[in-house]
Amino acid sequence: MKRTNKWVVSILAIITIFSILLPFTNVNAEEKTYVIATDVTFAPFEFQDVSGEFVGIDMDLIKAIAEDQGFNYEIRPLGFNAAVQALEAEQVDAVIAGMSITEERKQKFDFSDPYFDSGIIMAIDEDNDTVTSYEDLRGERVAVKTGTEGAAFAKSIQDEYGFELVTFDDSANLYEDVKTGNSVAVFEDYPVLAYGVKQGNGLKIVTEKEPGASYGFAVSKGENTELLHMFNTGLANLQASGEYQDILDRYLDAGAEVRDNSFFGLLKDSFPSLMNGLKMTLILTVVSLIIALILGVVFGLFRVSKNKVLRWIATIYVDIFRGTPLLVQAFFIYFGIPAALDIRVTAVAAGIITLSLNAGAYMAEIVRGGIQSVDKGQMEAARSLGLPYGKAMAKVVLPQAVRLMIPSFINQFVITLKDTSILSIIGINELTQSGKIIIARNLESFQMWLIVGLMYFIVIMILTKVSNALERRIKNGKN
Known part of the structure; x- marks a missing residue:
């Protein structure tokens, strides 16, 4: 009974953590804040300036129309493909991303009057x-x-x-x-x-x-008709006042931007944006690994349990998340599940869930391998002394197994940190996505990817050294 209670407590703890990390952000109808997705690398229609603000024809246009019509909006920079999929899944209210109005797209979306x-x-x-x-x-x-x-x-x-x-x-x-x-x-x-x-x-x-x-502002078929009407009305007002043409001239007639394209010049201009991306990368990594560690221990113990049902559940979980690409998992969790359940989930929450479940599957195998590497005589000796199975596992087997697991845990930490780069596909502005956005502005691919690569290398080396020092300390403390 005590062992069953422990499993229940562990599972409830996991559910609680996920409920905190899973803010289902339905639009507040009273505040009328519309979530509008866009591309991030489509200058001069949408791109990020040196200060980190998203600018361009589309960005200035939606800002002016919102001011004219008096509605609130939130821009979600996802990239074109992810933006369209997010609209299909009703994760966002609209898309403005230099989106061509075609007969095929009209089957799925309602478009505004052409604006370009x-x-x-x-x-x-x-x-x-x-x-x-x-x-x-x-x-x-x-x-x-x-x-x-x-x-x-x-x-x-x-x-x-x-x-x-x-x-x-x-x-x-x-x-x-x-x-x-x-x-x-x-x-x-x-x-x-x-x-x-x-x-x-x-x-x-x-x-x-x-x-x-022609380009158009898109909403889901039959949805957000009031937003579409406001866009058309605001667009007509801007065209009549001449502000629409001013926006076009601001970007289409602009001369070449004067900038320092040297390695250190690019690093200086891009450093704030890259540091924000690195911050998000570290948050995703740390939070995901904390959850993954809990999942790994729980399902790792399930994998070596004498209960066939628990072993079966753990095997299915591990096989699914080890047997499918992380990219597919991210798309399924961010687009598929919300569309099926008619809910909304933020990209960050979807990213954390994806990384946690993926890393948790690998952690479970690390835990299983660590436990099975401990000599079976240790469990038998503990049981012969009268210790129940759960206490023998917690007091005798697991402490020895942890020492064997540490190198694998460190390796998984590094892998998960690098895996965060895949989440740029669902619009999370981590380090890789920050690099893409900056390249869209300065078009310096080689030097920017070199800078991004060096940042990953430095962080991973620091974390590896710290982890190795911790590993030595734990091993020395046990000897």
Whole structure:
């Protein structure tokens, strides 16, 4: 009975922790605060400036419309694909991200009146003098951005001109792929590509603009009709007053930004944003590992339990989370479960749950292996002295097993810290996501990823040294 009570207490403790970390943030109808998702790497429509503020045509437009119509909103920078999926799952109220209005998308979303007429252009490396038209693409690789109008146009002419398509999730990687020679050209929305060329992305435009679709503000089908109406009304007011054109001119007619592109210049400009990203990385890691340790101990003990039901439950849990990619788990927990249960969960809470469950499965195997590494005679000796199974496990076996588990725990700590980078896919602004956002502004991929990599390396080395010192102290204290 005592052992059963301990299991109940442990499980209740886990549930309590998750209830604290799982703020289901339904929109407060009285405050009328709308959650609006956006891209993070689509300058000049949305990008982050040096001060860390999200700016661009879309950002200034929604701000001006909100002021005109008197509603509150919260911007959630997710990236284009995640933003669209979040709207489908009703995790957000709307999307403004240079989103082309297409017949296919009209089946799922309601769009505002068009606020920008786009088009497609092709660019190549500025030192390339051999490609001047679509005919020169035959047998070559062409880079496009997933889900964009540029990707759709490139696919429509791919068979005719015989080139291979390679897709990326953000514009900076498109440009870098062409500059490194992996791809010979890139198709992109003309204002985005023209802005990048003007800012010195190393490319040049070689074709005339192809007709394209218009951009629209999107909400879920049949939902948030009042928000859509306010957007259309506010847009019309801004166009009539001339403020709409002022916003366009602010970015489309802007000259190249003067900046220090040296390693230390970039580090200085980006340091505050990177430190905020590092802070989020460490929070995700520490909180997730605390929960994972609890899960690991509970399910690790289940794995060696004499109770077949407990062993079966633990085996299913471990197999699921060790047998599926962390990326899939993150998408399922952030998009799938909330859509199925009609709830909302913040990206940070979803990230913590994902990391905790994933790391907990590996911790459970570490605990199981540690316990089974202790000589069976230790348990038998404890039981022969009259100790019940639970007390023998807690007082005799586990203390010896912990010493064997420490190196594996340290290794899991480092793995989990690095795994936080995957959570950028659901819009968590951790260190990797901070790097992506900064690159979208300065287009300095190589140096920025070098800085981000060095930050990860320094933090992991410090944590490894501290952990190794702790391991030695524990072992010496036991000897």
